[in-house]
Amino acid sequence: MPIVVTRDRSGKMKHIVTVRQHAFPIDEPASNGGEDAGPxxxxxxxxxxxxxxxxxxxxxxxxxxxxxxxxxxxxxxxxxxxxxxxxxxxxxxxxxxxxxxxxxxxxxxxxxxxxxxxxxxxxxxxxxxxxxxxxxxxx
Known part of the structure; x- marks a missing residue:
């Protein structure tokens, strides 16, 4: 079963990881250009x-x-x-x-x-x- 990572345009670097029926955000801290919306x-x-x-x-x-x-x-x-x-x-x-x-x-x-x-x-x-x-x- 694949893991899918999709861009979330609501953030600068934010993506959504989908694993089976589970979804969670990943991001970068502000120091790396993100908004710290996830790990x-x-x-x-x-x-x-x-x-x-x-x-x-x-x-x-x-x-x-x-x-x-x-x-x-x-x-x-x-x-x-x-x-x-x-x-x-x-x-x-x-x-x-x-x-x-x-x-x-x-x-x-x-x-x-x-x-x-x-x-x-x-x-x-x-x-x-x-x-x-x-x-x-x-x-």
Whole structure:
């Protein structure tokens, strides 16, 4: 199922992302020419990692009957060397519930194995970009 990103002319840089039946705005902060009407593309990338870790840990805890009551994932970005090929993300997990230290460490290990973490660090992603046929023509 495709993800569609469409220009929203109500803002300078604003776009609407549609994923299945969900739609949300993306934008740039004013310092980058936008109006801060939504997260940036980089913030979506970073948040995908945090969301995946949260859901993976919660799924695992339920499956193993570990008494995890709450989870909060914080993702901090250091993109100061991105143009040199280094993009750093630091993830912090806050786990709530009557967990033993062994359970906490087990959940930390599981978080490092979430599918998005693996995509970002262990998989070669190939991207092809092409132009759609101009409106009013058949391809």
């Amino acid at each position: 940036t593309a980089h913030e979506l990338y970073d948040s995908a990692l945090g969301a995946c870790k949260a859901m993976t840990v919660l799924w695992y805890a339920h499956r193993k009957q570990i008494p995890l009551e709450d989870i909060e994932v914080t993702v901090d970005r250091d993109d100061s060397e991105e143009r040199k090929g280094l993009y750093r993300l630091r993830v912090t997990l806050a786990l709530g519930g009557p967990l033993t230290e062994t359970q906490r460490q087990e959940l930390l290990t599981v978080a490092a194995k979430c599918p998005v973490h693996r995509l970002m660090t262990q998989v070669t992603t190939e991207i092809s970009t092409q132009l759609a046929a101009p409106a009013g023509t058949t391809g």
